[in-house]
Amino acid sequence: xxxxxxxxxxxNVTGEQWQKELLRTWKRVVNKVxxxxxxxxxxxxxxxxxxxxxxxxxxxDDIRGRIKPQYRVRDENGKIWFVGAHxxxxxxxxxxxxxxxxxxxxxxxxxxxxxxxxxxxxxxxRYTMPKSTDEEIKALxxxxxxxx
Amino acid sequence: MANSHNxxxxxxxxxxxxxxxxxxxxxxxxxxAQAIKDGKQIxxxxxxxxxxxxxxxxxxxxxxxxxxxxxxxMMKYPEKLARGESIAIIQxxxxxxxxxxxxxxxxxxxxxxRSWEKASGRRKFELEDVRRLSKEADEYGLGNFVxxxxxxxxxxxxxxxxxxxxPDKFFIACDSNGWLLDxxxxxxxxxxxxxxxxxxxxxxxxxSHDTFRRAPGSWERVMRAIDACKEADLHVILSxxxxxxxxxxxxxxxxxxxxxxxxIGTYVVFAxxxxxxxxxxxxxMTEKENKILEQFEKEYDIFTxxxxxxxxxxxxxxxxxxxxxxxxxxxxxxxxxxxxxGNFFEEPLGDILNRSLNIKWFDPMKNMPCICGVDKxxxxxxxxxxxxxxxxxxxxxxxxxxxxxxxxxxxxTVNPNSGDGHEVQTWAEAPLITLKGKKIKAYDPIEEAxxxxx
Numbered sequence: 001x002x003x004x005x006x007x008x009x010x011x012n013v014t015g016e017q018w019q020k021e022l023l024r025t026w027k028r029v030v031n032k033v034x035x036x037x038x039x040x041x042x043x044x045x046x047x048x049x050x051x052x053x054x055x056x057x058x059x060x061d062d063i064r065g066r067i068k069p070q071y072r073v074r075d076e077n078g079k080i081w082f083v084g085a086h087x088x089x090x091x092x093x094x095x096x097x098x099x100x101x102x103x104x105x106x107x108x109x110x111x112x113x114x115x116x117x118x119x120x121x122x123x124x125x126r127y128t129m130p131k132s133t134d135e136e137i138k139a140l141x142x143x144x145x146x147x148x
Numbered sequence: 149m150a151n152s153h154n155x156x157x158x159x160x161x162x163x164x165x166x167x168x169x170x171x172x173x174x175x176x177x178x179x180x181a182q183a184i185k186d187g188k189q190i191x192x193x194x195x196x197x198x199x200x201x202x203x204x205x206x207x208x209x210x211x212x213x214x215x216x217x218x219x220x221x222m223m224k225y226p227e228k229l230a231r232g233e234s235i236a237i238i239q240x241x242x243x244x245x246x247x248x249x250x251x252x253x254x255x256x257x258x259x260x261x262r263s264w265e266k267a268s269g270r271r272k273f274e275l276e277d278v279r280r281l282s283k284e285a286d287e288y289g290l291g292n293f294v295x296x297x298x299x300x301x302x303x304x305x306x307x308x309x310x311x312x313x314x315p316d317k318f319f320i321a322c323d324s325n326g327w328l329l330d331x332x333x334x335x336x337x338x339x340x341x342x343x344x345x346x347x348x349x350x351x352x353x354x355x356s357h358d359t360f361r362r363a364p365g366s367w368e369r370v371m372r373a374i375d376a377c378k379e380a381d382l383h384v385i386l387s388x389x390x391x392x393x394x395x396x397x398x399x400x401x402x403x404x405x406x407x408x409x410x411x412i413g414t415y416v417v418f419a420x421x422x423x424x425x426x427x428x429x430x431x432x433m434t435e436k437e438n439k440i441l442e443q444f445e446k447e448y449d450i451f452t453x454x455x456x457x458x459x460x461x462x463x464x465x466x467x468x469x470x471x472x473x474x475x476x477x478x479x480x481x482x483x484x485x486x487x488x489x490g491n492f493f494e495e496p497l498g499d500i501l502n503r504s505l506n507i508k509w510f511d512p513m514k515n516m517p518c519i520c521g522v523d524k525x526x527x528x529x530x531x532x533x534x535x536x537x538x539x540x541x542x543x544x545x546x547x548x549x550x551x552x553x554x555x556x557x558x559x560x561t562v563n564p565n566s567g568d569g570h571e572v573q574t575w576a577e578a579p580l581i582t583l584k585g586k587k588i589k590a591y592d593p594i595e596e597a598x599x600x601x602x
Binding site: 009010011012013014016018020023025026030042043044050062063064065066067068070072080081082140141 | 244246249250251252253256257258259260261263264267268356359360362391393394419425427428431494495496499535536537539
C-alpha cells in the first residue's frame with residue numbers, strides 16, 4: 001500500500017483514529033489460507049465475548065466493506081467470522097513454492113474464461129438465486145399457494 | 149416557526165382529500181363522502197388541503213401539472229394509511245460505490261468490490277429489475293423514490309437509472325455528498341426529472357465537515373453544489389448527522405443559523421449504533437437530547453424522521469413511510485435496520501410489504517417509537533442480531549417469531565412453532581396513530597362528514 005493512502009483522521013465524535021485500509025485483490029485472498037495476526041475479540045449474544053486467537057489459520061471465502069474492509073473466514077472448526085482485512089496475514093502462503101500456489105483465474109463479466117474449472121463457492125442461498133422474471137415470480141406464488 | 153421544510157407533497161398531505169373543503173354545505177359534504185366511500189374519483193380542484201396560503205396552492209398546482217400521476221397517488225395516501233397500507237418512500241441503494249469514507253457510514257458492510265461481486269455471482273439490480281420495481285411500486289400506489297448509495301452521482305448509468313424508475317410515476321429525490329454536483333450537472337439532473345437533491349453537510353465550517361466526511365475539500369464542494377441547485381432551480385435540502393455531543397456545541401447552533409439564513413430546510417439524521425458506529429452507543433441521542441432537538445425544531449427549519457407530518461403523527465416510519473431496497477434485492481425496514489423483510493428477486497414487492505406490515509413492530513395502526521434508536525428490547529433482540537459476524541441483512545425469519553406477527557396466517561417462512569406466547573410490550577403499550585386527534589381505526593369518512601368534518 002502506498003504511503004499517500006495512509007492519511008490519518010481523528011474522529012470528532014468518538015476520538016477514534018482512522019486510516020484507510022485497502023482490500024487486497026480478491027483473487028489473492030479468496031479461498032486462500034491466512035493467519036490471524038492479532039486476537040479478534042467479537043461480541044457474542046447475551047454479552048458474551050468470542051475470541052479468534054492470533055495465529056489461527058483461516059480460509060477466506062467472502063469480502064465486504066470498503067471503509068472498514070472485512071474478510072469472511074472460516075476457522076478450523078468451520079465457524080464463520082468477519083475479520084478486519086488488515087488482521088489476516090497471507091505472507092507465509094505467498095512464499096510457498098509454485099506447486100502449492102493456485103493459478104489466478106481470469107474472469108470476463110463474471111464468467112471464468114481461462115479454461116480452468118470453476119471452484120465451488122460457498123455463498124448464501126439468496127446470492128445464487130436464478131435470475132427471476134415476472135413468470136418465475138408468478139410460478140413461485142402459485143407454488144406457495146398450492147403448498148398452503 | 150412552522151416547519152417550512154415540508155416540500156410539495158408533504159404540504160398536500162398535511163390535510164387530506166377526506167377533509168371537507170371549506171365552504172361546502174352539509175349536503176355537499178355528505179355527497180362527497182359517499183363518493184369517497186364508493187371509490188369514485190372526486191373533484192379535487194377546489195379542495196383546499198394543507199396549510200392555507202398561496203405557496204401551498206402553487207406547490208399543489210406545480211405537482212398536479214408537472215406530475216399528475218404522482219399527485220393522484222399522493223392524494224390517496226391518507227386513504228391508504230387509513231386502510232393500513234404502506235405509503236413508503238423507497239430508499240434505493242442501487243450501488244454502494246462511493247468516493248467518500250464517512251465515519252458514520254451505515255451501509256459499509258453491504259459493499260462488495262465490483263470484480264468480486266461479479267465473480268461470486270451475486271444477483272444485483274439491473275435496469276430491467278429497476279423497471280419491474282418501478283412498476284410494482286406504482287401498482288402498490290407508492291409515489292416516492294430516493295436514489296441513494298454510495299454516491300449516486302458516481303453512477304455512469306445515472307440517467308438510465310432515473311429513466312428506469314420513471315420520473316412520470318414518482319417524485320424522485322437523490323442523496324449526494326455534492327462532490328460531483330456543479331451547475332451544469334444540476335441543470336441536467338433537473339432536466340431528466342429528478343425533483344430534489346438532498347446534500348450531506350455535517351459542519352458549518354470546513355474543518356468539522358471535512359473531518360467527519362474524511363474528505364478534505366468536501367465542504368467547499370457542498371457549498372458549490374447548493375449554489376448550483378439554486379441556480380438550476382432544483383429543489384435542495386440538507387442532511388446532517390446529529391450525535392449526542394454535537395447538539396450542545398456552538399457549531400450546531402451556528403449551523404442552524406446559517407441554514408436558516410440560507411433558507412434551506414435541513415433533515416437531521418440521528419447517529420445510530422449500526423454500520424461504522426456499530427456498538428458506539430455513548431454518542432447516541434437520548435430522550436433528553438430529543439427534547440432539546442424538538443425545541444430547535446420550533447425555531448429552525450429542521451425536521452427528523454420522527455417529525456409529525458401528513459396530518460398525522462405515525463411515529464416510527466419504518467415500512468409505513470420508508471423502506472430501503474438493497475443493491476441485492478433485500479427490502480429492509482429502514483436504512484438502519486439491517487433485516488431483510490424479503491428479497492425482491494424472490495417475491496413481489498407488494499407481498500413483502502404486506503407481510504412486513506403484519507409484523508407488530510411495523511403495525512400501520514400503532515404509533516411506535518424510533519425502535520432502532522431508543523427501544524432497548526428491539527436493539528437487543530433484533531438490531532444486535534445484525535452486528536459482528538452476522539451476514540447482513542439478516543433474514544426476517546431468523547429474527548422474528550410468531551409472537552411478532554399480528555395475523556399468524558401471514559408469517560412467510562417464519563417457523564410456525566417459534567413463538568412462546570410473549571407479547572411485544574412496546575407494541576402493546578404504543579398508542580394508536582391519530583388522525584387530527586382521532587383514532588385512525590375509528591375513522592370513517594361518512595361519519596366524519598356527518599359530524600361536520602374534522
